[in-house]
Amino acid sequence: MSTGAPEPLLALSNVNTFYGQAQVHFDLSITVGRGHIVCLLGGNASGKSTTMKIILGLVKPRSGEVMFDGASVIGLTTPQIVRRGIASVPEARRLFADMSVRENILMGAFVRNDREAIAQDLDKMLTLFPKLGQRLSQRAGSLSGGEQQMVAMARALMSRPRLIVMDEPTMGLSPLYVDRVLELIRAINAEGVSVFMVEQNASLALEIAHEAYVLQTGKIVLSGPARTLKEDPRVRDAYLGGSEAA
Amino acid sequence: MSSWLDYTINGLIVGNVYALVAVGLALIFGVSRLINFAQGSIYLVGAYIGWVAVVQLHTPLPLTIILVAVVAALVGLIIERFGLRPLQNSVRIAPLLATIGISFVLDQLVMLTFSPNPRALPSQLPDVRFQVGGGTIGPLDLLIAGVGITSALLLFVFLRYSKLGWAVRAASQDRDAAMQMGVDVNRVNQAVFGIAAALGGVSGMLVGMYYNQIDTAMSLQATLKGVVAEVVGGAGNVPGAVVGSLLLGLVESYGVAVFGTSYRNLFAFLLLVVVLVLRPNGLFASARQAPPEPLTGTFIAPSRPLRIPCWALSAAVAVFAILPLLPVSFYVLQTLINAWLLGMLALSLTLVAGTIGQVSLGHAALLAIGAYTSALLSLTLNLPVGLAIIAGGLMSAALGTILISPSFRLRGHYVSIATLAIGEIVSLVILNWESVTRGPIGISGIPPLSLFGYDLISPASIYWFAFAVMVVLALLQARLLSSHLGRSFRAIRDDDIAARAYGLSLNRYKSLAFIFGGFAAGVSGGIAAHLYSYINHETFNTQQSILALTVVILGGLGNVVGAIVGAVALVGLPEVFRIAAEYRILIYGIVLLLLVRFRPQGLLGTI
Numbered sequence: 059m060s061t062g063a064p065e066p067l068l069a070l071s072n073v074n075t076f077y078g079q080a081q082v083h084f085d086l087s088i089t090v091g092r093g094h095i096v097c098l099l100g101g102n103a104s105g106k107s108t109t110m111k112i113i114l115g116l117v118k119p120r121s122g123e124v125m126f127d128g129a130s131v132i133g134l135t136t137p138q139i140v141r142r143g144i145a146s147v148p149e150a151r152r153l154f155a156d157m158s159v160r161e162n163i164l165m166g167a168f169v170r171n172d173r174e175a176i177a178q179d180l181d182k183m184l185t186l187f188p189k190l191g192q193r194l195s196q197r198a199g200s201l202s203g204g205e206q207q208m209v210a211m212a213r214a215l216m217s218r219p220r221l222i223v224m225d226e227p228t229m230g231l232s233p234l235y236v237d238r239v240l241e242l243i244r245a246i247n248a249e250g251v252s253v254f255m256v257e258q259n260a261s262l263a264l265e266i267a268h269e270a271y272v273l274q275t276g277k278i279v280l281s282g283p284a285r286t287l288k289e290d291p292r293v294r295d296a297y298l299g300g301s302e303a304a
Numbered sequence: 305m306s307s308w309l310d311y312t313i314n315g316l317i318v319g320n321v322y323a324l325v326a327v328g329l330a331l332i333f334g335v336s337r338l339i340n341f342a343q344g345s346i347y348l349v350g351a352y353i354g355w356v357a358v359v360q361l362h363t364p365l366p367l368t369i370i371l372v373a374v375v376a377a378l379v380g381l382i383i384e385r386f387g388l389r390p391l392q393n394s395v396r397i398a399p400l401l402a403t404i405g406i407s408f409v410l411d412q413l414v415m416l417t418f419s420p421n422p423r424a425l426p427s428q429l430p431d432v433r434f435q436v437g438g439g440t441i442g443p444l445d446l447l448i449a450g451v452g453i454t455s456a457l458l459l460f461v462f463l464r465y466s467k468l469g470w471a472v473r474a475a476s477q478d479r480d481a482a483m484q485m486g487v488d489v490n491r492v493n494q495a496v497f498g499i500a501a502a503l504g505g506v507s508g509m510l511v512g513m514y515y516n517q518i519d520t521a522m523s524l525q526a527t528l529k530g531v532v533a534e535v536v537g538g539a540g541n542v543p544g545a546v547v548g549s550l551l552l553g554l555v556e557s558y559g560v561a562v563f564g565t566s567y568r569n570l571f572a573f574l575l576l577v578v579v580l581v582l583r584p585n586g587l588f589a590s591a592r593q594a595p596p597e598p599l600t601g602t603f604i605a606p607s608r609p610l611r612i613p614c615w616a617l618s619a620a621v622a623v624f625a626i627l628p629l630l631p632v633s634f635y636v637l638q639t640l641i642n643a644w645l646l647g648m649l650a651l652s653l654t655l656v657a658g659t660i661g662q663v664s665l666g667h668a669a670l671l672a673i674g675a676y677t678s679a680l681l682s683l684t685l686n687l688p689v690g691l692a693i694i695a696g697g698l699m700s701a702a703l704g705t706i707l708i709s710p711s712f713r714l715r716g717h718y719v720s721i722a723t724l725a726i727g728e729i730v731s732l733v734i735l736n737w738e739s740v741t742r743g744p745i746g747i748s749g750i751p752p753l754s755l756f757g758y759d760l761i762s763p764a765s766i767y768w769f770a771f772a773v774m775v776v777l778a779l780l781q782a783r784l785l786s787s788h789l790g791r792s793f794r795a796i797r798d799d800d801i802a803a804r805a806y807g808l809s810l811n812r813y814k815s816l817a818f819i820f821g822g823f824a825a826g827v828s829g830g831i832a833a834h835l836y837s838y839i840n841h842e843t844f845n846t847q848q849s850i851l852a853l854t855v856v857i858l859g860g861l862g863n864v865v866g867a868i869v870g871a872v873a874l875v876g877l878p879e880v881f882r883i884a885a886e887y888r889i890l891i892y893g894i895v896l897l898l899l900v901r902f903r904p905q906g907l908l909g910t911i
Contacts, residue, residue, distance in 0.1 A: 114484060140486035152481035154474050165474050168467070169486035217486065 065128055067092045067221055067252050068113065068144075073122030075108055075276075082108045083119065084277045088254075090221065095243065095253040097263040097284070099297060100273035106256040107149060109273070110225050113254070114146055115139045127220065141169045145219035149226050151210040155199030159190060162198045162209050166216030176216070183212040186245065204235030211242060215251070222246065224255040228262060240266050260297035264288045272297075309439030311561045312554065317445045319553025320452035321514070324507035325530030326537065326545040327459065328500025334476030334540035335489075335496045337396070339717050341403040342383055343504050344527030345410035350376045350505025351512040351522060352414055355425050365428050369451070369506060376505020377498040379410075384497035389490065390901060397663060400717055401857065401900045404665075404850055407523065408893025415520045416886060422519035425512035448510050455503055456546060463542070468495050476540060504530075524846060525569075528728065531721055532576040538586025547588065551575075566744075570732040573725040580722050581710045609863060609909030617865065624771060628764035635879075637763040641835070643875040644770040648828035649848075650855040650867035651777055652821035657853065658862030658910065659785060660817040661797030662711070665720045666727020667825060667852050669707070672734060672844040674700040674826025675833035676741060679750045682834070689754045693830035700826020705818040712814045715800065727849060734841040746840025753834045770831060774868070777824045782864045784820065785911070793817055794862070794911075847889065854896045860906030869907060 066089040075083040082105045090096045100106045111117040112124060115136045124131050131139050140146075145166065153162050163183055167176045184191045187208045193201060198209060207227060214222050227243070228236045236259075244266055247253050257263035264270055264284045272280040272293065280292060287293050325343055332340045353375045357368040387406045391398045429447065433440040463469040468491070474482040475492045483489055508526065512518040529552065537548025552572060559571035579587065628637060649671060657663045678696030681687040687695065707730065711722035734741045741747070753760040753769060760766050784790055792813055795803040804810055833839050855874050859866025874895070878888050899906065 116480065116483070135488070136483040137486045137488045140484060146484045148481055148484060152478050152484075154477040154481065156477055157473060161470065161473075165470060165482075165485050168471065168474075213485070 064092060066090060066125075067094075067127060068254065069123075069125045070109070070112065071123045071125075073112060073119045073124065075105070075112060075117060075119045082276050083112075083122075086122070086273075086276070086278060088271055088278070088281075090252055090254050091269070093247070093250060093252055094268040095247050095255070095266055096269045096271070097267040098254070098256045098271050098273055099258075099260045099263060099293075100256075101258070103275070104273045105276045106273055107225055110146070110149075110223055110256055113139075113144065113223055137169070140217065143217075143220040145214035145217045145222050147207075147210045147214045147222060147224040147227055149229070151203075151206045153198040153201075153206055153209055153213075155197065157198055158195050159198050159201070159209055160194040163190070163212045163216055166213035169217055179216055179218070183215065186215075186242070187212050204231050204238070207231060207235065207239055208242075211239075211246070215246065219251060221252045221254060224253065226256060226258060228257070228259055236262065260293065261288075264293075307438040308561070309437050311557045313436070313439050313441055313445065315554035315557030316550060317448050317514070317553070318557065319533075319550035320448050321507050321511050322529050322533045322552055323452055323546045323549035324455060324503045324510075325526055326533035326549045327455070327542055328503045329530050329534040330537070330540055330542045330545035331472070331476075331496045332500050333534065334542070335472060335479075335492055336388075336399065337540075337717075338388075338399045338403070339531060339539075339721065340500070341400065341527055342387075342407040342410060343500065343530055344523040344525065345407040345414075346376050346379055346383075346501045346504040347508035347511075347526040347530075348411060348414055348518075348520060348523040349379055350508035351425065351518040352418055353505065354509030354512055355418075355423055355518060358426060358428060359423075365447075368428070368509070372505045372509045373502040376508075377502040379505075380497040380499075380501020381494060383501070384493055387897070388497075389493070394900075394904065396716065398900050398904060400663075400720065401853075402897060404853070405893045405896035405900065407527065408850065408889055409897065411520055411523045412886075412890035412893065414523075416890070418520075420520055422517050424516050425509070425518050426516065427513035429513075444510075444513060448514065451506060451510060455506075459499070459542070462499075468492070472496060528569075528724065529572060532572050532725070535576060535718075535721060536579045536587060538588045541586060541588060544586055544588040548586070551587075566732075566736055569728065570736065573729045573732070576725045577710055577722065577729070580714060580718065580725075584714055584718060607860075607905035607909040609860060609866075609911050610907075612865060612908075621775060625768070628767050634763050637767045639876060639879045640872070641763070641767050641770050643872045644767075644774045645828050645832055645835075646852065646855060646875055647774050647868040647871035648777055648824050648831075649852045650859065650871050651774070651781055651864065652823075652825035652828070653852045654856040654859065654862055654864065654867040655781060655784075655793075655824075656817055656821045657856055658860075659790065659797065660793040660814060661800075662723070662814060662817070663720045663853070664708070665724035665846070665849050665853070666708075666730070667723075668844040668846060668848040669727040669730035670700045670704045670822050670825035671829030671832065671848065672730055672839075672841075673703050673822075674829030675839050675844065676734065676747070677826070678830030679747050679833040679839060680740070682751050683747065683749070688757070689751055689834055690756070693827055693834070696830030696833075697823040697826035700829065701819045701822035704822035704826070705815050708818055709811070709815065712811050724846065724849075727846060731841050731845065741841070744840065746838060746843075747833075748838045750833050750837045750839070752837065753831065766835065773827060773831065777827070778864050778868060781820070781824070785862075785864065789813075789816065850896075851892060854892050854899075856906075857899050857904075858895065858906055860908040860910045862911040863906065863908045866906055866908035873907070 068090040070086055070088045073083050073086040098106055098109060108117060112119055115134055126142055163180060170176055190208055227239050240262060243253055264287060267284040270284045270287045271278050325347055329340055329343050332338055350372045353372045354368055357363045357371050383406055387402050388399050391402055427444050429443040433442045463473055471487040471492050475487055475489055479489060533549035533552045534545045536551060537544030555571050555575050556568050560568050653667050674696035677699040678692040681695055682689050682692040707726050708723060711719050714722055735744060753766060760769055792808055796810060796813055800810060855870035856867055859870030883891060
């Protein structure tokens with residue numbers, strides 16, 4: 059961490075997004091500090107996934123700024139943004155179903171050209187995700203949801219990103235895998251990679267995040283350290299009521 | 305008499321040639337979910353580049369192959385960059401229509417440059433045949449097999465071991481996810497189009513050498529065969545395309561062995577229809593198939609249609625109705641009669657393609673059915689011409705709907721492929737069913753138009769007849785569209801899954817649309833038959849189907865008035881500007897391209 063007021067790794071400021079006539083984001087501002095896990099909470103149709111698409115350049119905002127590591131990424135194509143050091147674990151994982159697990163993981167290193175280092179990183183992934191070792195030559199589409207999530211995370215890490223953005227990483231996973239995924243996110247973060255994740259499962263997300271934002275119909279209605287938000291009665295009522303009982 | 309082994313060898317060699325085309329189609333379909341109807345045009349370009357190289361530049365064979373591959377690849381890159389990339393964010397049907405336009409433009413450019421006359425393309429190889437078992441094989445057969453196998457190997461190595469090849473595979477499985485890995489999808493598209501074009505071009509050259517003849521009709525045939533092979537193997541499946549091609553080659557070759565040369569294409573298209581009906585994902589599709597996407601976003605969205613006040617329409621009808629009373633030339637009436645006939649066809653297609661969303665590429669078949677029915681009934685049974693034309697419309701409605709019904713369970717681009725094949729089948733059946741249709745000789749001496757015993761000989765009376773029929777059909781169709789039925793049609797077009805969830809029977813509504821559309825097209829064909837007094841199996845061809853589609857898009861999909869305005873514009877404007885006949889198809893292609901790019905909703909707007 060640098061001294062003084064550290065420049066955030068990712069900063070969205072006053073982003074307004076439209077799909078045709080419909081406005082999706084209203085003056086959205088989010089920052090992800092270096093080395094932090096930041097999560098974005100919100101219900102259906104609150105604009106969470108669109109936020110991910112803005113960061114990755116898949117959707118262009120009508121106004122506002124997106125800065126990554128001190129430089130604007132507005133107007134860059136998705137591949138260019140990926141080359142700057144953002145990797146993604148997309149919603150529903152989106153593996154290349156007919157390619158092998160090994161090929162999927164190596165696809166994550168598509169932007170790199172250092173063959174030997176890539177091979178080393180592949181080995182590293184297999185220590186981080188030991189289960190994948192036996193699955194390397196299997197078709198990715200034949201894996202279980204939890205295993206696919208592992209592959210998606212390994213694939214994202216292979217680009218040696220500074221920021222990983224994850225869209226609902228625990229969606230549709232068995233409770234066992236949910237815990238495993240959260241552990242892994244912590245482990246990834248411990249290696250210095252910042253994480254921005256979108257989640258519906260607020261109690262889990264607040265468990266591991268440093269900061270959190272709550273998005274409601276395109277507006278940030280609450281934000282702050284995850285610990286504070288967890289105690290906030292509004293968050294408890296809106297998001298944690300059901301899940302705490304579970 | 306050739307042996308079965310000869311037919312097998314021939315089938316495999318021809319299959320190899322198809323494979324070169326089909327593999328390119330499969331690559332492109334994989335990455336862009338697009339059926340590239342311009343693939344045959346590149347094949348044509350390849351054949352002519354080969355001719356230039358061999359006959360004019362006297363290049364040695366290896367150099368010829370390289371030259372053809374490079375030039376064809378360049379053409380492919382240009383198509384991708386200027387024809388398709390600008391359409392990246394438009395509706396899914398737009399690139400398909402663009403490739404049709406591009407193929408028209410390329411074919412016509414080749415025709416204008418080299419004249420439509422066939423040319424000989426010598427193979428530069430010694431003319432010897434080796435005895436193999438009970439059959440023979442020549443050096444050219446070996447060359448074709450060699451090129452096929454080498455290309456397949458190179459492609460395998462490229463896809464499996466090169467970085468760009470990985471990008472191609474990733475993009476074809478999940479485009480968005482590939483982009484998020486840093487894959488530049490534009491580069492992937494370029495690569496795929498370049499490779500597909502190089503293979504297609506070489507294939508055209510080899511076919512030219514094989515038959516020692518090239519002509520511009522090769523283009524559409526190649527596209528059709530390539531598409532058949534690709535769909536048989538499973539769209540987007542590269543190894544499947546190779547197997548599908550060999551299978552197609554063998555089926556055709558054995559079909560020719562048993563029934564004769566004129567049956568070659570019939571077998572190809574029957575194979576396609578059978579595969580589409582029984583295994584629409586191809587013979588080798590895995591159990592896991594692409595999830596059916598709703599058709600939302602496939603079609604050009606309804607725009608705000610231009611409202612034409614009722615009095616203006618009535619005034620326009622009145623002006624056109626009294627036109628023959630004014631001192632206008634015979635030539636103007638003649639042109640407008642053609643426009644009214646095309647207008648009826650466009651009414652039919654705008655209902656089927658625009659309103660219910662089944663983009664038919666075989667609509668000329670409906671004309672042919674109507675024309676043959678009407679001509680034969682009036683000739684052999686002496687049925688009055690007026691009745692015969694109505695019978696032609698009914699036959700087109702009934703037979704057309706039955707023939708097209710196998711495509712009802714298909715969606716999106718597959719409908720276009722199936723209707724294209726069905727259209728070809730109709731024309732091939734007409735060619736081969738000599739006892740009824742008189743085969744290649746065609747039907748001559750068809751009685752002229754007549755109504756209640758009075759022959760319509762003068763241009764004015766023919767004009768009135770055609771105009772009145774078209775206006776009645778248009779009024780009926782407008783009434784239909786404003787009814788509940790019209791709404792159901794549009795619901796199916798916009799989202800067939802949602803429509804089905806609301807209890808609409810897709811088959812029933814698609815049948816109704818084709819029955820109505822079939823009638824209008826059949827009547828148009830019937831009138832044309834009596835007007836021309838001679839028809840054959842080529843009178844109503846795929847070019848006309850595409851022309852009708854251009855008319856419909858020009859007017860605005862689903863728009864009744866638009867269909868007629870489009871017909872008048874496309875028939876009339878070339879006359880006004882005195883454009884020579886050989887440039888017309890070129891103009892139609894360019895119009896289609898410009899429309900898709902700049903005004904997809906057409907002149908009057910889609911409804």
